[in-house]
Amino acid sequence: MTKRKPLDDSSDWTFTKLEQYQSEIERVAQHYRLDTYTNQIEVITAEQMMDAYAGVGMPIGYNHWTFGKRFIQTEQTYKRGQMGLAYEIVINSDPCIAYLMEENTMAMQALVMAHACYGHNSFFKGNYLFKSWTDANSIIDYLLFAKKYIADCENKHGIDEVEACLDACHALMNHGVDRYKRPQKISMEAELKRQKERETYLQSQVNMLWRIGADNETEGKKIKTTFPTEPQENILYFIEKNAPLLKPWQRELVRIVRKISQYFYPQKQTQVMNEGWACFWHYTILNHLYDEGLVTDTFMLEFLHNHTNVVAQLDYSSPYYSGINPYALGFNMFMDIRRICENPSEEDKLWFPEIAGSNWLDTVHFAMENFKDESFISQFLSPKLMRDFKLFHLHDDSDKNYIEVAAIHNKSGYQQIRTMLSDQYNLSNLEANIQIINADVSGDRSLTLRYIPHQKVSLADSKDEVLKHLYYLWKFDVKLLQENKRGVDEMIAQCPELDKLAKKKATI
Amino acid sequence: MTNFIDRRLNSKNKSTVNRQRFIRRYKSQIKQAVSEAVNKRGVTDITSGENITITKKDLNEPVFHQGSDGIKDRVYPGNDQFTSGDRIARPPQQQGQGGQGDASDSGEGDDDFVFTISKDEYLHLLFEDLELPNLEKNQLDKVTNYKTVRSGYCAEGAASNIDIVKSLQGSIARRIAMTADKRRKLKVLEAELTLLKQDRQDNTLAKNKLITAISNLKDKISKVPFIDSFDLRYRNYAKQAVPTSKAVMFCIMDVSGSMDQATKDIAKRFYILLYLFLTRTYKTIDVIYIRHHTQAKEVNEHEFFYSQETGGTIASSALELMIEIMTQRYNEKEWNIYGAQASDGDNWADDSPHCQQLMRESILPKTRYFSYIEISQRAHQSLWQQYAQLADTDDAFSIEHIKTVADIYPVFRALFKRKKVQAA
Numbered sequence: 001m002t003k004r005k006p007l008d009d010s011s012d013w014t015f016t017k018l019e020q021y022q023s024e025i026e027r028v029a030q031h032y033r034l035d036t037y038t039n040q041i042e043v044i045t046a047e048q049m050m051d052a053y054a055g056v057g058m059p060i061g062y063n064h065w066t067f068g069k070r071f072i073q074t075e076q077t078y079k080r081g082q083m084g085l086a087y088e089i090v091i092n093s094d095p096c097i098a099y100l101m102e103e104n105t106m107a108m109q110a111l112v113m114a115h116a117c118y119g120h121n122s123f124f125k126g127n128y129l130f131k132s133w134t135d136a137n138s139i140i141d142y143l144l145f146a147k148k149y150i151a152d153c154e155n156k157h158g159i160d161e162v163e164a165c166l167d168a169c170h171a172l173m174n175h176g177v178d179r180y181k182r183p184q185k186i187s188m189e190a191e192l193k194r195q196k197e198r199e200t201y202l203q204s205q206v207n208m209l210w211r212i213g214a215d216n217e218t219e220g221k222k223i224k225t226t227f228p229t230e231p232q233e234n235i236l237y238f239i240e241k242n243a244p245l246l247k248p249w250q251r252e253l254v255r256i257v258r259k260i261s262q263y264f265y266p267q268k269q270t271q272v273m274n275e276g277w278a279c280f281w282h283y284t285i286l287n288h289l290y291d292e293g294l295v296t297d298t299f300m301l302e303f304l305h306n307h308t309n310v311v312a313q314l315d316y317s318s319p320y321y322s323g324i325n326p327y328a329l330g331f332n333m334f335m336d337i338r339r340i341c342e343n344p345s346e347e348d349k350l351w352f353p354e355i356a357g358s359n360w361l362d363t364v365h366f367a368m369e370n371f372k373d374e375s376f377i378s379q380f381l382s383p384k385l386m387r388d389f390k391l392f393h394l395h396d397d398s399d400k401n402y403i404e405v406a407a408i409h410n411k412s413g414y415q416q417i418r419t420m421l422s423d424q425y426n427l428s429n430l431e432a433n434i435q436i437i438n439a440d441v442s443g444d445r446s447l448t449l450r451y452i453p454h455q456k457v458s459l460a461d462s463k464d465e466v467l468k469h470l471y472y473l474w475k476f477d478v479k480l481l482q483e484n485k486r487g488v489d490e491m492i493a494q495c496p497e498l499d500k501l502a503k504k505k506a507t508i
Numbered sequence: 509m510t511n512f513i514d515r516r517l518n519s520k521n522k523s524t525v526n527r528q529r530f531i532r533r534y535k536s537q538i539k540q541a542v543s544e545a546v547n548k549r550g551v552t553d554i555t556s557g558e559n560i561t562i563t564k565k566d567l568n569e570p571v572f573h574q575g576s577d578g579i580k581d582r583v584y585p586g587n588d589q590f591t592s593g594d595r596i597a598r599p600p601q602q603q604g605q606g607g608q609g610d611a612s613d614s615g616e617g618d619d620d621f622v623f624t625i626s627k628d629e630y631l632h633l634l635f636e637d638l639e640l641p642n643l644e645k646n647q648l649d650k651v652t653n654y655k656t657v658r659s660g661y662c663a664e665g666a667a668s669n670i671d672i673v674k675s676l677q678g679s680i681a682r683r684i685a686m687t688a689d690k691r692r693k694l695k696v697l698e699a700e701l702t703l704l705k706q707d708r709q710d711n712t713l714a715k716n717k718l719i720t721a722i723s724n725l726k727d728k729i730s731k732v733p734f735i736d737s738f739d740l741r742y743r744n745y746a747k748q749a750v751p752t753s754k755a756v757m758f759c760i761m762d763v764s765g766s767m768d769q770a771t772k773d774i775a776k777r778f779y780i781l782l783y784l785f786l787t788r789t790y791k792t793i794d795v796i797y798i799r800h801h802t803q804a805k806e807v808n809e810h811e812f813f814y815s816q817e818t819g820g821t822i823a824s825s826a827l828e829l830m831i832e833i834m835t836q837r838y839n840e841k842e843w844n845i846y847g848a849q850a851s852d853g854d855n856w857a858d859d860s861p862h863c864q865q866l867m868r869e870s871i872l873p874k875t876r877y878f879s880y881i882e883i884s885q886r887a888h889q890s891l892w893q894q895y896a897q898l899a900d901t902d903d904a905f906s907i908e909h910i911k912t913v914a915d916i917y918p919v920f921r922a923l924f925k926r927k928k929v930q931a932a
Contacts, residue, residue, distance in 0.1 A: 015512060015514070022510055022512075038510070039511070040511045040513060041510060041512050042514075042515045043513070043515060043516055044518075048522070050523070051522040054522075054523045055522070061526075063526055063529060064526065065526065065530040065532070065533045066526075066569060068523060068525075068529050068530030068531075069567060069621075072623045073621075076623055076624075095511070102516055163533070171569065171570055173571070175572065313586075315588070316586045316587075317588065324584075392584055393581065394583075395579070396580040396581070396582070398576075398577040398579070401597070401598055402595040402597055403596045403597075404593070404594070404595055405591065407592050408587055409587065412592070420583050423581065424583060431572075432572040432574055434572055454574070455578050455580070456578035456579055457574045457578030459574065459575060460572075460575040461575075465570035
């Protein structure tokens with residue numbers, strides 16, 4: 001490579017320097033075929049960063065106390081020095097907005113630009129989940145629409161009403177996602193246009209449903225129809241379409257929360273890959289610049305110091321251990337894929353016959369585009385990496401008074417560890433599996449849900465509180481069932497509370 | 509393609525609204541914390557905010573998540589001693605390893621959620637729903653308070669008051685009115701001209717005639733002035749008398765020898781609270797400070813709160829001084845008069861009936877509200893008994909008893925609680 005005059009490596013940044021570094025990084029990124037949305041890099045202060053934190057990274061958020069709480073929390077921990085702020089926040093939108101903090105040094109800004117503006121950005125644009133489940137074009141517009149709509153509702157119906165409704169929606173936010181059906185893309189104007197029509201249309205549909213119920217009853221038909229015909233796991237969607245007494249504007253709020261939840265769903269499923277990809281590229285790009293002689297040793301030392309901090313993995317025995325660091329796992333996996341392609345060992349050839357010795361750039365792009373955490377790990381976690389991380393698998397059955405070491409990083413354990421680690425990132429195992437099984441359309445209008453435990457794990461106590469929120473939206477009895485050991489459905493929670501039942505018993 | 513945007517100068521308080529929402533939602537808990545905190549404060553500490561503690565349990569936003577029982581398979585890094593098949597005794601009370609849901613995993617173990625509210629927020633919460641009882645707006649013939657209000661438009665005025673929109677509206681209307689007739693004729697002529705132009709016969713003469721007529725008309729139309737002094741409209745202002753609500757608060761404190769330091773401290777706290785309440789709620793309110801032992805003296809704020817004196821006690825001296833000041837400076841027809849007296853109850857026995865008499869005959873008829881607080885641990889003495897008779901018969905007079913520092917704030921709230929039915 002041709003040596004060129006190095007860029008200014010003094011630690012203070014200026015906009016001219018930012019642009020110089022940015023254009024060099026962009027050049028290298030293109031060399032590695034990173035396809036990105038247009039970058040919009042915004043320089044902000046620490047306070048603004050805290051604001052961005054509070055809004056969970058949404059550049060435009062509607063007003064709600066929970067964001068206030070999050071802001072106060074962030075502010076407190078930051079002021080006490082218990083927490084540093086992230087160096088950047090990046091948003092999956094087109095143009096891709098990245099926030100850089102004013103306090104960062106030049107080396108940090110370069111790292112962050114490579115990381116966020118080319119790493120994350122290309123991931124957002126290339127990964128299949130983001131491609132098919134989110135629409136980067138319209139998200140900002142949609143958020144704007146949501147904020148305005150909610151503010152209007154507050155004016156019309158009062159802050160308390162809106163707050164109660166949003167609280168209820170937030171409680172069910174994780175159950176407002178279509179896991180298998182791809183949502184349609186929709187832009188702001190279309191949304192606005194449709195929203196008005198929808199209000200009336202939805203209400204008429206709901207009325208229709210409940211009228212059919214009533215008709216059946218009067219005609220004396222004894223056919224027991226279950227509604228919904230299949231169990232529904234998207235509870236918020238079901239509420240939006242079918243809750244009997246919700247007002248049109250409340251349906252719209254449910255929809256907004258649901259949409260935002262859907263937007264963040266791919267993010268939750270690709271944490272390891274997304275961060276790993278970004279780390280891999282900031283490392284690769286900046287090393288490329290170093291090899292070209294564009295950045296100096298001083299720059300590299302500062303960069304490497306930060307980089308190693310970010311991708312450090314603590315051992316389970318460390319007092320600061322807080323789970324597997326997604327940055328570390330992701331970064332090392334991508335580095336490992338490159339290694340397998342460039343210098344495969346005999347073991348690698350056995351485990352990864354189709355990628356060992358292939359073009360590394362093609363392979364990492366392929367991996368980034370077509371996987372999520374769960375499948376990425378089960379596909380690409382190599383025995384070498386398991387040895388490097390010294391991974392071991394604990395099997396913890398609460399019926400037994402010991403915890404068993406089920407597998408360690410040896411020949412007989414590799415497969416199992418890989419499967420278990422992959423499962424650990426499977427959202428459908430992590431989140432409570434709750435489905436709506438029946439809405440009693442022709443009877444007392446009660447709503448019945450079923451919890452299907454994964455590995456005998458019961459539902460946490462918060463269920464009663466959540467049911468209250470669900471009751472607020474449904475406005476008729478809500479019941480939560482779980483199959484017990486004998487295979488019989490058993491009521492595990494109900495709202496309103498049991499006093500009704502108690503009364504019945506008393507009369508018998 | 510990359511854009512850099514410098515957002516550092518944008519407003520940084522994007523979260524202010526959400527923060528207020530948070531405070532709004534947890535008002536009852538925060539209020540509780542404020543009223544507990546107010547009694548723990550130093551007497552002089554009236555300018556700082558306050559740390560508020562709310563138990564985390566109240567703040568939880570519930571979601572469905574998995575419990576901590578059942579079978580958990582987890583992978584950990586950094587194996588340093590295990591081989592497969594090893595059994596480890598279950599560590600006692602394992603927690604937090606359950607579902608790693610959305611909850612913040614920053615690892616805070618605090619049970620309480622602590623945050624700071626600003627001075628303004630603090631005072632607002634402290635004095636919310638309190639008001640001076642029986643405050644009336646005294647409208648007088650001789651009021652000197654005027655407010656300038658807009659009252660329509662007029663045709664004359666100072667140039668600075670020209671209303672451009674109104675004036676131009678006038679101008680447009682006038683121009684339309686003055687040219688309507690001519691423009692109608694113009695249209696007719698133009699229509700004729702186009703007809704002539706389409707005609708194949710030679711009619712130059714007729715055309716020329718028409719063209720001159722048209723240009724004459726156009727000239728006339730253009731001579732109508734764009735704006736005329738006739739169009740101008742000026743904003744009109746009028747003076748309006750405004751009802752005033754002037755109030756004066758008399759603060760009377762016993763500083764005699766029997767008032768020990770602790771008692772004085774309580775009295776001071778009470779008055780500081782009162783002072784904060786008044787200055788925060790009412791912009792135009794006079795406060796008169798009177799301190800007394802055997803003699804009464806009008807003092808300034810600083811002296812009232814911070815200097816020390818000793819001596820016997822004759823409470824009527826302060827009341828007499830108050831009456832004197834009222835008659836000299838504060839006419840009860842112009843002023844809402846309030847009084848607050850604090851004492852440990854000690855008084856020269858013969859003086860107490862005199863106090864009652866002064867109160868009944870000279871003070872209460874002129875004041876809107878008078879409160880007496882007694883700070884003591886002992887049995888009530890003559891002054892309390894005399895006042896108690898009064899309090900039974902007169903709504904505008906109330907007495908309260910403070911035993912410890914903790915009573916101050918509740919008593920204060922009881923005295924100034926906003927009445928539900930408010931006589932206008």
